[in-house]
Amino acid sequence: MKDTLEQLFYFGVGSILLAKEKLDKATDMSRSFKEQGDQKAREFYDEAVAKGSSERSQFKGMVKDLLKEVVGDLGLATHADIAALREEIALLRREQVKYGD
Structure with missing residues (x-):
């Protein structure tokens, strides 16, 4: 009976140690996967940012x-159009002052 209890005790301790080892391995694998x-x-993030930056221009x-x-389709004035109009207005004002109107 004593041998049986002793074997049962060692079986319990061994089972606990084996379970602990397997749990440790599973934890290590989980960390590795994470x-x-x-x-x-x-x-992926770095690659996406690099791709976005290269395609930006x-x-x-x-x-x-x-x-x-x-x-162009809407017929809106561009910066060049407005600059030309400003130049024309300035020219007309100079002519107006020149002729005293």
Whole structure:
């Protein structure tokens, strides 16, 4: 009986130690998966930012072209048009002062 109780005790202790080892391994694997997931997420973020930055100038050019087309279609005055009108007004004022009107 004593041997049976002793074996049962060692069986219990051994089972607990084996369970602890398996739990430790599972915890380590879980940490590893988390770290890999974090690293992959960071790599994806960095790649997306780099891609966005490289495409920024192309996108900006496309938007500018589209806006120029819309402004032209609507017949809106551009900076160049307004500058030309200002120059013409200044010329007319100078002529007006010159002729004393």
